[in-house]
Amino acid sequence: MSNKLVLVLNSGSSSLKFALIDAETGAASLTGLGECFGLADARISWKLNGEKHETQLPGLDDHHQKAIDVIVGIVNEMQVEDRLVAVGHRVVHGGERFAKSVRIDQDVINGINEIQDLAPLHNPANLMGIHAAMAAFPALPQFAVFDTAFHQTMPPKAFTGAIATELYEKYGIRRYGFHGTSHYYVSREAAKMLNKPVDESNFISVHLGNGASVCAIHNGQSVDTSMGFTPLAGLMMGTRCGDLDPGIIEFLMKKGWSQDEIFNTLNKKSGFLGVSGVSSDARGVLEAMEQGHEGAKLAFDVFTYRVAKYIASYLVALDSLDAVIFTGGIGENSLPIRREILKNLKLLGFVEDEKGNEDARFGAAGQIAKSEMLGAVALVIPTNEELVIAQDCVNLM
Template identity: 70%
Template sequence: MANALVLVINSGSSSLKFAVIDSKTGDALLSGLGECFGLPEARMSWKYQGEKTEVEITGDNHHKASVERLVELVNELGFTDDIVAVGHRVVHGGEKFTKSVLIDDDVVKGIESIQDLAPLHNPAHIIGIRAAMEAFPSLPHVAVFDTAFHQTMPAKAYTGAISSKLYKDYGIRRYGFHGTSHYYVSREAARILNKPVEESNFITVHLGNGASVCAVKEGKSVDTSMGFTPLAGLMMGTRCGDLDPSIIEFLLKKGWSQEKIFDELNKNSGFLGVSGLTSDARGILEAMEQGHEGATLAFEVFTYRVAKYIASYMVAVGAPLDAIVFTGGIGENALLIRREVLKNLKVFGYEEDVSGDEAARFGEAGIITKEGSPVAMVVPTNEELIIAQDAISLI
């Protein structure tokens, strides 16, 4: 394949992200986003050769209209003949899908059958998959699951301390997410350290609007912070992370509806809830510098919890650690957050290399701890590349 390009699609409930990826170099030749679906301001924007374009999306079905505009776009830009597959990100594969698969009718039905595990995500993925299969009928379509990398977790890590009947009847267990990101950065970290990944041990820390930590032992996920859904684990942009489940019962007794409670935990918590200001880490850091108490508290809660998870996952790895690996929008760019996490880990000997930490931002990888200190590093993630490579390998 001289030009092995893959169209990568991530369909959300009210959005559709897309990119044309060169599966050999990892370069995104085209990237874009359809957003505000279902609203009058629905629109689609894309970036090509450094220039950004935006158009309105009209009609009754904004997902379908966006995919149809995407077809026109790849034709206009001359990509059509070089795209060999369409790769779809799917958040939840449950126990049914333990690796990437070529999509057929049975796979679509399988994803639909487990949509209760991810009611905010999987139904939207199905909409995007159906629209893309109709728009690109001659191309193979591949589903890549966020949960797949974590299928190597041992039972002691994924089993909840609840009745086994709940697991057998409803599949209630820890699944974990951000799998493509944790997979990619663990491989890149091993390459940077010039060590075979199957002999490497990492704690990978994906920090963005969604955030999770993963213990990677000998190249395999052995534990991760997100759980049955992406709500568990770390504090995030608008999600609460770990929470005493009795709080739900308490709020129900106070007259809150189930919908209101889960809206609160998913959309009004995290950075936004604690700060009372914003869900964006950049806004938190700016407000903190101006003395905003809520922003300062949100910063402290977040960095403390990240450090606690990292410390606990040293137990999960159960072997000498090669590195802590930061990634994601916050993990790659928020210097003050990384610095504070390392301060909280000082008891384990971690010492920041200030110049190295300052250099490892804005797309640059690098080691951010002093020589003689245990290693912490930054590796920019590339989930789209993993989706593209999986698609290529399956066809």
């Protein structure tokens, strides 16, 4: 057992995910979720030693701090104070200022605050978690790990938008990309599976979940990714539209739609939910498709087609390919979706290993296909973003 535990916090606008991670083994002795912040039914639930617990958070405000207080109580009861060495915070947007994880001080807090316009739903919530944790654990070093940091190695040709340069210079409008900790983790694990140095490895990492993105990784570094200035771009997702003709926004505004209505629809009523009319969850879509629901079948077809298109297009960013990596809730578990994506990649020579694909689910990694033409394989690797955050904290200490 390691002597180094890190409390990992992922603070959202109305939620707070947390885990107590062993920085060496990756084992989580405590996991939990605070949700419905700002509402009367705000609550926090956690799993400790295999047992589930839940309690309500009183009042209608200050729920981030109240959740942290509950977490402090749990940690104290666990009597691990002598092994708890740091608090690690997931911060969604680091802009161009934060190209790697950093120890949090007032200057870092000011920097995160200055770029909150780039992620108005996420960065202010991340800061609430940081302030609450700093008040609760004043003696512990605290670190910020940025979703965007891994993608700061993208070349200008990949991150530059084809718009007036002044929009980049004045407002920082460019491609930033997200899911960086996930793409970083699975690419390192893939290199280990292939027994190849990561800085000599080329991958296309496919993170498929309620949020979804693809990343081209050349010699271990991100060189392109599908999410853009915000997490709305790229692939079709659970409720997000992904790539969209911006002229549609102007068209809807002329039809009388407000800005809030448009972006609420694009962020919360599109993707699987919008196309299927059934569910934002891939499992619900697959179930409806099996029952003959036409909208669900269309959602399945659009999603798998778009993922395959991105994978194929990212060969342009690489000079060779070692593996396509599937990860995230859908990527790790959905056999039908992976199977259809591989079928769409038939021109690239991928042949599915049916048994391997069936076995690589529910926490199991494995090889699911091979392309003799490209000299590449398709892998499934469960992601572990919390471990990346914990290890970054310990390394920075």
